Amino acid sequence: MTQAHAPMAKEPVVSVENLHVRFLMREATVAAINGVSFDLEAGQVLGILGESGSGKSVTLRALMRLLPPARTRMEGRIRVAGHEITTMDEAALRQVRGAKVAMIFQEPMIALDPVFTIGVQIAETIVRHEGVSYRAANKRALELLEMVQIPSAARRLKAYPHEMSGGMRQRAMIALALSCRPSVLLADEPTTALDVTVQIQIILLLRQLQQELGMAVIFVTHDVGVAVEVADRIAVMYAGRFVEVGPTEKVIDAPGHPYTAALLTSTVLGSAFGRRLEVIPGMPPDLRALPEGCSFAPRCRHAEEHCRVRMPPESTLSPERMTRCLRVAAGEIDLPSPNLSDRNVTRP
């Protein structure tokens, strides 16, 4: 799944530098993203783990510049598949969206037009981006539906979205997203609304497709289990920043930020039966008025004075790991290992 550590001569397929996104609302300015930087190589899966309000969905939409232009102020550099997203004009962006970068959503009906059949929608996208004939496009649409394992694919080409079940609509949306062979796939909680038995099918499908097509994937979720199943690297997001980034095993086994540790320990697992759950005290910060210093400090049991002075910068714990905790970076605190795999006694 992971590329061997290639020398940095190879350009990462997604490169984000110091991204800031603010929304100008009537009463206040919402600081949705406050300094996010990361690189993603081809063939890698980055999981962004965070709760609602952390900014994870906004990050994805910023990568395709899908945010409402009137109210949004974006700063920083975004480079996707060789294109400078931040400086491109609308027309050029439209060429890139769907073709080089594709997105799948939590609710497939966002992506699927209810008045056209699936076959028509996929074929139309292919024709528009690649300029081939409708016959060739239809043939490719059939191949795509088979690739996403929709049974009786030929018949389903003529089906309307409302005639399909939830899991099948999700697959159709994935087929649509992959129709132009994008090099980057952005996934915004695509499995959250699905039943458990369907969710695991879609997760496996995405993993398989990602490997076959060599795409880079950014997968946003609030579910730790889903992130573990899907991602090579995990970025934990809080109040518009990545507070920790690292390989999945390292982040899960030995979290490098108090928020990650608290999030993992408070994950409800069956084995905790009869015991009180550990909760993260307080509430997420108001993005309209972020505190000075570390945004997690008000809720952090390890917080000290110097944490509140100014926002901790990104520090490297190791070549693959980053943390925004001053104390962890300085080696002052030892975060407990949540031992999720042991606690999860429900898996046979």
Added chain:
Amino acid sequence: MPRPSALLAVEHLTKHFALKGGLFGRTSALVQAVDDVSFTVERGETLGIVGESGCGKSTTARLLMHLIKPDRGSIAFEGQTVGAAEGLSHRQLHRQMQMVFQDSYASLNPRLPVAMSIAFGPLVHGLAKAHALARAMELLAAVGLDPALFANRYPHELSGGQRQRINVARALALEPRIVILDEAVSALDKSVEAQVLNLLADLKARFDLTYVFISHDLNVVRYISDRVMVMYLGKIVEIGPADRVYGDPQHPYTRALLSAMPSMDPRRRTRQAPLSGDPPNPIRPPSGCRFRTRCPLAEKVCETTPPALLALAPDGARRVACHVHVPGSGHTRAAARGAA
């Protein structure tokens, strides 16, 4: 016969929804949402109900609360049949049993201050307004919200977790014995969910409550439940003590459901999905055993005969609806008739 310790006894509950179609609105199809469901809720326990979409768990909740009228079947509270002449009236049942819904925002009247929303129930049952509001204030404190800050606020001014606390307070206002929680924490953030679950545990102990906890989240149900009931396409497929159902599932669907949960260990990721396809449509469920179309153990007998929910262990604590566990059923894996 309802067992003496059962607080709630449900017998043969059935609800089919008619789909109207055609020129004159004739019934074109029946959605068999809940089909011949029987179970009990013991005093002081938490009964978890799990299942995927279309399994009928939410419909069951609404049938229990009499928000929908059942086609067949009966509900008995403390031995008294609900709706019968000598038994409990529906209004009386509502004093004993209340419900918390999933959508914390839609469950509250946006035009009423939250204290009024909480006080509404007691008001309706005859308490004077001043008393009802005083009780509302007490309940606000009980669910962890400072009355001085929250009593006069409106739902849109509160967060999801706070609203759900209000909904819990509202459910407790009538001092019920049973609280049905229909996906009550599903829409909340994980960290808020943990807070609300702790609150529910506290309230259960403090007010001596019995819970029916409906959810699609298997981890949460395992955490909170004493007994668990697994539903599929309107029928109960397995019911028993939570640790045994989770630790040693006997029904093929339960096994598939549990192994479909995402792994928490990056080194041992799931390699194969236990079930393929989507849960089928409750409009035309398969004949015989409804799970047979996706079951790895399905045989001829599963097609012809619906399996009954029968006791597994001698004491009847665990019940499974599967021919494999019925001696002499004709299934190749079942023991011969008369075998131990």
Added chain:
Amino acid sequence: MADVAVPSTDAATALKRAQQGKGYWRRVWERLREDKVTLAVIGVLAMLLVMVVFAPWFTIHDPYTGSVLRRLKPVGTPGHWLGTDEVGRDLWSRMVYGGRLSLLAGVVPVFLALLIGGFLGILAGYAGGLLNSAVMRLTDVLYAFPSILLAIAITGILGAGLQNTILALTISFIPPIIRISESVTTQVRNLDFVEAARASGARRLTIMRYHILNNVLGPILVYATSLISICIILAAGLSFLGLGVTPPSAEWGLMLNNLRQGIWASPLVAALPGVMIFVTSMCFNLMSDGLRQAMDVRL
């Protein structure tokens, strides 16, 4: 939980002192306050209302006294700053006094239709089933007629006059109000909090009082306000056709008809009542729009 004793002063005062939340109407008012256009329009209408009600204080001449010598004087004539009509009556006085009937015929029918139609619609929406079907199918029948034809037919049968005009217009506006009331009530009835109220064992009337009405009246009111602008034009139209207010009463539509003969002599004067109808109708339209926007609070 122990029985609640008589609430001590603490609980009652605690509730009073509890931090006040911003209810829905308060937020609507706040949004309205920022909408300069709507405020201006409301100001204009208020001014109009005052002038029309206190007409004797704003006019010098009697609106009914004419003089053949002073027919169709143009705008700016000393003593008659808006000129005179075809019988020599002062136009300004006629306009101000005419405003009484025009506004009356424009607002009262909507108000009455709101009472009757709103009641029927909310009832039908809440009751559902057979009652709902009966009311809605009846409404459909009435709806089949365009409102102006319906109004003309009714006044044609009953005869002209202010009362019949108001009656005809009221009947024309009842169907759309029933429809919107039923639609909104059905939507609200299916919301979770109404189900929760049923689950607490409340009776239907109680649910109506606490949960349905306060959520339903807002949208219905806004819709009714938008009908006023139409009603003003319809009322003027009926009078224009001779089916509404009868001479010698002053009314803008009637004046418009009567001044047609003078259009070559004094075109400006002949157009003035029309301008008034337009402005008033427009103001009500803008006001209802502003109200609708203010009430569309993203909760």
